[in-house]
Amino acid sequence: MPINFPSALPAAKFLQQEKIFIMDEERSMSQNIRPLNILIFNLMPEKEKTELQLLRLLGNTPLxxxxxxxxxxxxxxxxxxxxxxxxxYDTFEHIKDKRYDGLIVTGAPIELFDFHEVDFWVEMVEIMEWTKTHVTSVLNICWGAQAALYHHYGIGKYTLPEKCSGIFDHIVHDSTINLTRGFNDVFTAPHSRNTSVSTEAILAHPDLELVSESPEAGAFIIVSKDGKQIMVTGHLEYDADTLATEYQRDLARGLDVQIPSHYFPNDNPNEQPINRWRSHTHLLFSNWLNYYVYQETPYEWQ
Incomplete structure (x- = not known):
């Protein structure tokens, strides 16, 4: 949350240089506060698990x-x-006349399909277009991130030689970006996908900023310059055992899959994995709710 103190305090200029969130007295006195309205477009097959993961994170803020x-x-x-x-659950027809402060679009196990082959792609496009006028900020996760990059910015996906699954180190390129405020310079996060996006295309796009990437897993957090669209190509919301469950599921299906990288202790699937990304997950969601939703959304939608 913002710091409010006398603007003439000498520390103010240093905090501003560091882009610490401060608020002048005039704005703090005029703020109106109301609950945030968040829409979750849950495309994951195990709905209830994803509901729990996301609600746990959205409930860990003062808002x-x-x-x-x-x-x-x-x-x-x-x-x-x-x-x-x-x-x-609602369908789009029932909520399309409402406005939301934030929207989360989850991943979906359909990434090997061309976007236009997905049976709900026309509906997906309608919803993505609707967000331009009815949602303050959208947090797109995994396949949702790839869909947003393709639809809004013309950046497609490509199939990887083998599935990217595991826990990878990520570098924060700019620690003053609000979304990664409080992050370590290097942090870990899970990935689970068969496709990826071009880092070069993201860096070349004038409307996007690559906030974080992994030397092994590629582009991770991408933010539009206006803060409207946030794309996270991995799964920070995953529980400690989620990748293990997916690995065992793929083996049961007879798929030729590798053990998730840097995940099981001693690379032994019989050992219990531990969650090494939880703190950064909470930071990402609280930063998104605060800086990109709460501080930007109008008190009364017109």
């Missing part, structure tokens, strides 16, 4: 957050119960 879950109308889930979806 009151109202949650709405969104499901596709043009795709029928094979793994989520119809009763669960009907009880807790």
């Amino acid at each position: 009151q957050v109202n949650i709405t879950f969104l499901d596709t109308a043009t795709h029928v889930s094979k793994t989520a119960s119809k009763n669960h979806l009907e009880s807790f």
Whole structure:
């Protein structure tokens, strides 16, 4: 949250140079506060696990957050119960006239399909276009990040020689970027995907900034210059055992998959993995809610 103190204090100029979030007295007296309205477009097959992961993170801030879950109308889930979806999820037709302070678009296990082959792609495009006027900031995760990069910025994805799965080190290029405020210069994060995006294309795009990348896993956090679109190509929201569950699932399907990199102790799948990314996950979500949603969204949508 912002620091409010007399603007003439000598420390103020140094804090401003470091881009520490400060607020002058006039603005602090005029602030109106209300709950944030966050929409979650949950495309993951195991809906309830993803719900728990995201709600745990959104609930770890001083801000009151109202949650709405969104499901596709043009795709029928094979793994989520119809009763669960009907009880807790809306479709776009029911929410399209509302405005939201933030939207989270999750990943989906469909990355090997061309975007236009996805059965709900037309609906996805409609929603992405709708966010331009109805959402303050969008946090796109994994496949959601690739979809946003493709639709908004014309940056496609490509298939990797083998699945990128594991826990990788990431470098923060600019520690003054609000989204990574408080991050270590190097931090770990999970990835689980068969496709990737071009780092060179991101760096060359005038509307994007590459905030963080991994020497092994590639581009990780990308932010649009206006803060409207945030793309995270990995899965900071994952629990400690999520990659292990995915690995065992792929083995059971008879797939030729490698052990997730830097994940199991001693690279032994029989040993219990530990969560080495939790603190940075909480930082990313709280920074997004504060700097890109709460501080930017209008008190009353026009």
